[in-house]
Amino acid sequence: MARLRRLVVERLMRYYRLLSDSNTKRKGPTVTSAEIAEALDIDPTQVRKDLGSIGIVGMGRVGFERCEVCRSIRASLGFDLEVESVLVGAGRLGSALLTYHGFSRYGLEIVAAFDNDRKLKGRKVAGRVIKPMQALKPFVEKHGIQLAIITTPAKVSQHLADRLVGMGIKAIWNFSPTRLIVPEDVLVRDEHISLGFAEISHHLAQLTEAQQQEES
Amino acid sequence: MARLRRLVVERLMRYYRLLSDSNTKRKGPTVTSAEIAEALDIDPTQVRKDLGSIGIVGMGRVGFERCEVCRSIRASLGFDLEVESVLVGAGRLGSALLTYHGFSRYGLEIVAAFDNDRKLKGRKVAGRVIKPMQALKPFVEKHGIQLAIITTPAKVSQHLADRLVGMGIKAIWNFSPTRLIVPEDVLVRDEHISLGFAEISHHLAQLTEAQQQEES
DNA sequence: GCGAAAACGTGATAAAAATCTCGTTAGCGG
DNA sequence: CCGCTAACGAGATTTTTATCACGTTTTCGC
Numbered sequence: 001m002a003r004l005r006r007l008v009v010e011r012l013m014r015y016y017r018l019l020s021d022s023n024t025k026r027k028g029p030t031v032t033s034a035e036i037a038e039a040l041d042i043d044p045t046q047v048r049k050d051l052g053s054i055g056i057v058g059m060g061r062v063g064f065e066r067c068e069v070c071r072s073i074r075a076s077l078g079f080d081l082e083v084e085s086v087l088v089g090a091g092r093l094g095s096a097l098l099t100y101h102g103f104s105r106y107g108l109e110i111v112a113a114f115d116n117d118r119k120l121k122g123r124k125v126a127g128r129v130i131k132p133m134q135a136l137k138p139f140v141e142k143h144g145i146q147l148a149i150i151t152t153p154a155k156v157s158q159h160l161a162d163r164l165v166g167m168g169i170k171a172i173w174n175f176s177p178t179r180l181i182v183p184e185d186v187l188v189r190d191e192h193i194s195l196g197f198a199e200i201s202h203h204l205a206q207l208t209e210a211q212q213q214e215e216s
Numbered sequence: 217m218a219r220l221r222r223l224v225v226e227r228l229m230r231y232y233r234l235l236s237d238s239n240t241k242r243k244g245p246t247v248t249s250a251e252i253a254e255a256l257d258i259d260p261t262q263v264r265k266d267l268g269s270i271g272i273v274g275m276g277r278v279g280f281e282r283c284e285v286c287r288s289i290r291a292s293l294g295f296d297l298e299v300e301s302v303l304v305g306a307g308r309l310g311s312a313l314l315t316y317h318g319f320s321r322y323g324l325e326i327v328a329a330f331d332n333d334r335k336l337k338g339r340k341v342a343g344r345v346i347k348p349m350q351a352l353k354p355f356v357e358k359h360g361i362q363l364a365i366i367t368t369p370a371k372v373s374q375h376l377a378d379r380l381v382g383m384g385i386k387a388i389w390n391f392s393p394t395r396l397i398v399p400e401d402v403l404v405r406d407e408h409i410s411l412g413f414a415e416i417s418h419h420l421a422q423l424t425e426a427q428q429q430e431e432s
Numbered sequence: 433g434c435g436a437a438a439a440c441g442t443g444a445t446a447a448a449a450a451t452c453t454c455g456t457t458a459g460c461g462g
Numbered sequence: 463c464c465g466c467t468a469a470c471g472a473g474a475t476t477t478t479t480a481t482c483a484c485g486t487t488t489t490c491g492c
Contacts, residue, residue, distance in 0.1 A: 187419040
């Protein structure tokens with residue numbers, strides 16, 4: 001299967017969530033691009049193109065087969081692969097991620113957590129003991145871990161990333177607010193919640209400005 | 217100040233974080249577009265265009281004034297405005313957000329949290345009492361709250377959004393995995409952590425496939 | 433002062449993403 | 463069985479985003 005562009009992958013995830021959501025009202029065996037588009041506020045053509053890009057063909061007048069769509073997306077996005085990951089940095093955010101088990105439906109499991117904070121040593125979060133950093137390398141290499149989730153402070157992230165790459169990690173889910181420099185065959189996905197706030201803040205600022213103009 | 221495109225806003229936030237980060241090595245009074253670009257892996261021209269779009273002019277051979285850049289970005293993104301917000305849904309994620317105080321530097325404050333779960337009633341998170349849902353409307357209207365952060369289950373989100381709009385909310389930071397339908401003057405920012413995982417999962421799937429091809 | 437180099441600003445170009453148009457196909461009603 | 467309509471597929475077009483190329487400005491060294 002071909003490599004897909006990031007935006008396509010993200011939309012496919014949205015289609016998948018929509019269709020696999022049991023909550024969807026009265027679901028027949030098929031679904032049309034227009035229905036998906038309507039639910040997600042996307043252009044119907046876009047939906048057809050995306051589905052077409054992973055080899056799903058629809059039927060004129062009928063639409064797409066729900067099961068087939070789900071199956072194909074699972075295959076393309078690799079949800080059936082059982083990804084074992086480690087989490088590094090068991091602070092607030094790290095703990096929250098450890099406690100959240102909602103990703104198992106996509107094949108993701110956090111199998112161990114590491115932190116070098118003495119206070120956390122031996123403490124359990126969500127039933128898992130936080131291991132010391134010295135244990136990271138042996139663990140990753142022994143289990144052939146491919147994904148690391150990092151929620152450490154910005155200062156140590158790059159150093160950590162270098163170490164992880166050395167251990168054979170192939171993807172990093174980066175929750176620390178820094179850009180990481182890695183070899184190009186390693187994927188880094190940055191998760192920046194503050195970018196979301198920027199959009200909101202700008203919107204509210206625009207609004208406030210408009211109100212002030214009105215008054216004057 | 218003109219309304220900015222979403223991607224520009226997001227990049228401005230990244231410039232701001234980079235420049236306002238005291239951690240930056242030996243910072244002089246000025247910074248060049250090339251330096252910013254290098255640090256964030258962006259094209260220098262893009263940086264200049266973005267800064268230009270909010271009225272910052274640089275000096276040939278010297279670059280941009282750090283302070284001026286920070287000040288202008290703060291102004292454009294409205295970080296000096298003190299946004300008071302409410303959080304609805306005090307589950308795992310909601311609690312984590314309540315506990316995190318890192319947004320105060322951007323002017324965001326979560327001034328109250330609401331949840332209709334009986335078990336949470338009266339409980340405190342991060343020093344704040346979780347209020348019952350009946351208290352939401354009076355609170356929002358009394359304090360003129362403009363932003364709501366919602367971390368409720370998908371099923372109730374739309375209903376909640378409708379109510380919030382009726383109370384005069386102008387922006388919703390949506391952490392629930394549903395598209396919300398709102399009037400067009402209300403901004404909804406969706407925060408979908410699972411989209412990030414989709415990218416990672418697809419990358420690992422590609423990798424696995426490549427390895428299998430190699431073997432055969 | 434003056435030329436060279438570094439950095440900006442901006443119009444032109446390229447690449448990517450989204451949307452539109454229209455021909456084709458499959459089921460439906462009579 | 464036949465025309466009609468709903469839905470798809472794909473090429474063409476438009477819009478957005480990113481990059482390039484080049485003229486201008488400013489400092490530095492001589």
